[in-house]
Amino acid sequence: MMDKDRLRKADIFSGITFSVLGLYIISQAVKMPMKGSWGGVHNVWYVSPALFPLLVGALITLTGGLLVRTAMKEVGFEAVKQVGRYLLSPAFSTFLKQESTIRFYAVITVLVSFVFGFVPRVDFFLSAIAFLLVFILLFYLEDARILMKLFRFYACQLLIFLVLFLTPLHTLLTGIIPYPADILMLGFILSFALYAHGFCKKNDLLKKKYMTGLIVAVIAPLFIGICFKYLLLVPMPFEGMVIAVLDYLWYL
Amino acid sequence: MILLERIGSFFTILLGLASEPLNLAILFGSVVMGILFGAMPGLTSTLGVALLTALTYGMDTSLAMICLLAIYVGGTYGGSYAAILINIPGTAAAAATAMDGYPLACKGEGGRAIGLTTTASAIGTIISMLFVVSISPLISRFALQFTSFEFFLLAFFGILISGTLTSPDLVIKGWIAGLLGLFLACIGRDLLQFYPRFTYGIPDLESGIEVVPVLIGAFGIPQIIGVIKDRFQIGKTQKLQRILPEIGTVLKNIPAIIRSALTGVGIGAVPGIGEDIAGWVSYGTAKNTSKHPETFGKGEIQGVIASETANNACVGGAMIPLLNLGIPGSPPAAMLLGALMLHGVTPGPMITFEHPNFILEVAAILLLASMAMWVAGMLLAKQVVKVLRIPTQVFMPVIAMLCVIGSYSLGLNIFNLYLMLPVGIICYFLTTMGYPIAPLVIGVILGPMADENLRRALMVSEGSFLPVFQRPVSLILFLIIVWTIASQLPWFKRKLSAIKKAVFKQSL
Amino acid sequence: MKKIIIASLVLVMALAPLAWAKKSFPSRNITAVVVWGAGGGTDTCVRIITAEMQKFMDVNINVINKTGGVAGSVGMSHAYSQKHDGYTLCGLSESNVTAGVQGGWDKKFDVWDTFIVGGSPDLISVTADAPYQTIQELIEAAKKNPKSIKAAASGAGSIHHLNLLAVENGSGAQFHFIPYKGSAPSQNAAMTGEVTVVVTSLAEQQQLLRGGKLRALGMLIPDSFEVADLGTIPSAFDAYPGLSKYLPISQAIGFAVPADVPREAKDVLVDTFNKAMATDKVKTWAKENYYLLSGKTGAESKAVFDALESNFAWTLWELGAATVSPETLGIPKP
Known part of the structure; x- marks a missing residue:
């Protein structure tokens, strides 16, 4: 949480955002059926599906407005100008480039690529191993220079992945070889591990951290995944190459 | 008379449960797992119950x-370990514990503090x-x-x-968070007339x-x-000495x-607020009273x-509305509600008719769980702290993976992941x-209940x-709501303190 | 460590093709995807029947729940998108036939080959303190003051709502319909006195009936029904023969496979299904839970689902609760 003065400044902006959201909710709700029969229920204003969204929308607009008023009273209009000036000043662009902000981008990228990119398309074991490997090595080595390099490398890999799925390439490949995405992911894991190893081999501490990361990244998904898939009978989000093999071994 | 009878059947159930070795094994296993969940920052008893709900599928x-x-009892208690020893509450429930627990640990009294909290939690x-x-039977009658x-x-x-109690800053922000939750709850087909609201033609939102x-x-x-962004470093673990608490202090x-x-x-x-x-x-x-x-x-x-x-007494408290009204008293209780329905038990005013012994069974399990928690706590305290020595940068990614598989495995719907991450x-x-955050989640839980019942109530009363x-319970609730809102208004606060002063002067 | 990882990866690559090797049906575990929530009527029913079926096969049948969408469309789409090889069953019930007209499913229901286990019959009941002792008294009172008596059933287009509508159409009475989220909340509402009449299935209502909290007035099937500690519940058809034009609309719980599953796999499933239906376990379970067993497969069950589909689809369309016209899906009028 921020300090009080900055909180109030943020409140002005979040309050306005929420008020706008509230107005949007109201604008959508008035389009809902208000009278006539719907679903076997005789419709009057108090039965309408619009009633509750209208109420919620109105309350959000109101509370958002009140928040803006409270914050304005405390810091005044001058604060809005200050924020505006800050956003244009070089101090802001330094903030965008400072290490903790870069770490923030990296966490978000890793999470988003895992959830929206890998989980629905690649074998769960492979995607989880890749996710953990990248996530752990990016931050655990605790070196801003390595973080930047690894992050760039990962971004390139993501680009290749995007090309595979946004073009007809994937459908084309599926006809020729089995599990093209899984094989690509395997390549990603190996190349990322090798690339990261390059930074670690000269330093004993980094070497140790690298090994820990590698072991956790492989063991944790296997352990959790096998528990869920075979003991709890929860099918994995996407079952590809590794699961086909495990299935074969399990039902041997 | 009825009370004696209830106590009798309570002990019969208790003995029945305790005499089964499998039950005891599961009890201890789950308590230990709960404590581990509670002690690990990021994993809460809510998540523990959520993950385990899928596991308990095949059990009776x-x-x-x-x-x-x-898990629930253990998780609520386990949060205190991390709070006391390293000043990070393992769960939100233990946030207040950290206030005095950590200074105690710094003075070298960490072991004493843990011993005392273990006993206090069990009591x-x-x-x-x-x-x-x-009280449950009374509330059951009241529930009708x-x-x-x-x-x-x-x-x-x-x-x-x-919204009022959890807000770390202005109270109105807590209310806004709650309203946002209510808005999220509006999404989908409405429950009474099946009209799609805010679905934008996406079938998964229906x-x-x-x-x-x-x-x-x-x-x-x-x-x-x-934790990753601000590179949160967990401090060196303190030495634990005496774990068994002094009877005198208790x-x-x-x-x-x-x-x-x-x-x-x-x-x-x-309903709706918890540990x-x-x-x-x-x-x-x-x-205030000290x-x-x-x-x-x-x-x-x-x-x-x-x-x-x-926070441990809260577990039992949360069971009362859950079992008698079918309303979750806290977020983990909301998970329990889902788990119960999975097993074909629908808590609500009918529970005493449909499953007459169920409430007593829950009470017996609570008693057993608190005893198991005490024993496990005494044995585990030293070991559990070692988990926290895992570096956060290794720990958090694994937790992230758990979050992903956890939100997927209930419902087996990948769309849930697309929802979880943006939220x-x-x-x-x-948060920054x-x-x-709690009111938002509670809004999502209680939103459908508020929406559906408001419209149905008006349907029954034909718009009045x-x-x-006219109804006593609703009048009381209405007055409490008015009071809660009014007590946040500045002019009302001034009036109130003026009245207090006047009364105080007169009594002098 | 690296060597171990590489070695295991090589093993994975080498074994992958083997996993496709074909054997006769069923050579591996079968998955049953239940489109309704765990613990509900459909879920329990599917779990019971598959547990009995797997005793006659060498493999297990795993039951999973995949809920969500419109009328279970998420689970249905998932089951249909799997290979049509008989290894994926879809646990469903009569309510799923509405997925089409509600815009969650773009096919007619006969893309499925269904196996019907059975269902619990619906009945109409009133609260214990209501003045109506027989179905005639209730209907006559409702006719005298149309829309004055409050009647609860689960939400628009559910099987219980359709049953209530059929009672209204067949007898000429009109109730003030109050929708609830499911059967349990509608029964709770009757207990608190918020509504007078409630329509749910016998399986859901039996505890309250036996506990004297509700009074059963009539079964919505042609035959009367025997309930332990309660005696016989008469059929509503006895008093109002006109009902037979609209009723019965019965639950049909069971599972389905895509219709184009290979012949040999389907034969094995039909055979084991019939064997399972004949077991004592299933029979006792049905009796204890007030289910009427059906056991229909193939053309017979297709006829049942066709009738349900046209009834549900057109009723919803007329109520204005459907988004897709039944005509565009090729569903005939009942």
Whole structure:
């Protein structure tokens, strides 16, 4: 949480955002059926599906407005100008480039690529191993220079992945070889591990951290995944190459 | 007479449960797992119950209840380890414990503090269990007073009060968070007429927003982002010495323990708010009534006892509305509700008719779980701390993976993941801006209840609001809501203090 | 460590093709995807029947729940998107036939080959303190003051709502319909006195009936029904023969496979299904839970689902609760 003065400044902006959201909710709700029969229920204003969204929308607009008023009273209009000036000043662009902000981008990228990119398309074991490997090595080595390099490398890999799925390439490949995405992911894991190893081999501490990361990244998904898939009978989000093999071994 | 009979059947059930070795094995296993969950930052008892719900699938109802309640009790207690030893509350419930626990640990009294909280937590759970046994039938009868109007007001009150109490900054921000939750709850086909609202033609949204991914996203993701971004370093673990607590200190604090337990039960019984708030309120009361309020925050053993007793007593308190009204009293209780329905038990006013012994069974399990928790706590305290020595940068990614598989495995719907992550990222920004997260989640849980019951109530009364004032329960609820809102208005606060002053002068 | 990882990866690559090797049906575990929530009627029913079926096969049948969408469309789409090889069953019930007209499913229901286990019959009941002792008294009172008596059933387009509508159409009475989220909340509402009449299935209502909290007035099937500790519940058809034009609309719980599953796999499933239906376990379970067993497969069950589909689809369309016209899906009028 921020300090009080900055909180109030943020409140002005979040309050306005929420008020706008509230107005949007109201604008959508008035389009809902208000009278006539719907679903076997005789419709009057108090039965309408619009009633509750209208109420919620109105309350959000109101509370958002009140928040803006409270914050304005405390810091005044001058604060809005200050924020505006800050956003244009070089101090802001330094903030965008400072290490903790870069770490923030990296966490978000890793999470988003895992959830929206890998989980629905690649074998769960492979995607989880890749996710953990990248996530752990990016931050655990605790070196801003390595973080930047690894992050760039990962971004390139993501680009290749995007090309595979946004073009007809994937459908084309599926006809020729089995599990093209899984094989690509395997390549990603190996190349990322090798690339990261390059930074670690000269330093004993980094070497140790690298090994820990590698072991956790492989063991944790296997352990959790096998528990869920075979003991709890929860099918994995996407079952590809590794699961086909495990299935074969399990039902041997 | 009826009470004696109930106590008799209570002990029969208790012995029946305890004589089964499998039950005991599951009980201890689950308690230990719960403690581990509680002690690990980012994993809460809510998540523990959520993950285990999928696991208890194939078990029969009573075994599943043992498993889930034990996780719940253990998880609520486990949060105190991390709070005391390293100043990071393992769960939100233990946030108040850290206030005095960590200073105690710094003074080298960490072992003593843990020993005392273990005992206090066990006593808290047992007291709340007594309430479940003795007051539940009364509340069941009372529950038949609840028609659609009351349910609407209750849901509304739950959101309002959680917004009021949890807000770390301005109260109005808590309300906004609750309203955002209510908005999320509107998404999907409406329950009465099946009209699609805010679905934008996306078929996955038709059945509405699921609670579990919102819950996991809202609590887990901000924690993961925050810890990694700010490079949070967990400090060196303190040395633990004596774990067994001194009987003398426990006896001396009995009045404080009982008061905290009552606070916990009361807050747990209010639908929608839970352990985290119970800890704070009890801590606040202890500080206000103490003869030496200045020692609080500097290692006052009473502060630790107050919050820990209350948050564990809350478990039993939360069971009362859950079992009798079908309304979850806290987020983990919301998960329990889902788990119960999975096993074909629908809690609500009918439970005493449909499953007459179920409430007693829950009470018996609570008692067993609190005893198991005490034993496990005494044995585990030294070992459990070692888990926290895993570096956060290795730990958090694994937790992130758990969050993903956790929100997927209930419902087996990948769409839940697409929901969890954006909710989590938005909640991260909301947290940094001083908005509490709990009301948002509670809004999502109680939203459908508020919406459906408001409209149905008006349908039954044919558009009239008059029944609100004619029915005693709804009138009381209505007045409480008005009071809660009014007490936040500045002019009302001024009036109130003026009245207080006048009364004070006269009595002088 | 690296060597171990590489070695295991090589093993994975080498074994992958083997996993496709074909054997006779069923050579591996079968998955049953239940489109309704765990613990509900459909879920329990499917779990019971598959547990009995797997005793006659060498493999297990794993039951999973995949809920959500419109009328279970998420689970249905998932089951249909799997290979049509008989290894994926879809646990469903009569309510799923509405997925089409509600815009969650773009096919007619006969893309499925269904196996019907059975269902619990619906009945109409009133609260214990209501003045109506027989179905005639209730209907006559409702006719005298149309829309004055409050009647609860689960939400628009559910099987219980359709049954209530059929009662209204067949008898000429009109109730004030109050929708609830499911059967349990509608029964709770009757207990609190919010509504007077409630329509749910016998399985859901039996505890309250036996506990004297509700009074059964009539079964919505042609035959009367025997309930332990309660005696015989008469059929509503006895008093109002006109009902037979609209009723019965019965539950049909069971599972389905895509219709184009290979012949040999389907034969094995039909055979084991019939064997399972004949077991004592299934029979006792049905009796204890007030289910009427059906056991229909193939053309017989297709006829049942066709009738349900046209009834549900057109009723919803007329109520204005459907988004897709039944005509565009090729569903005939009942």
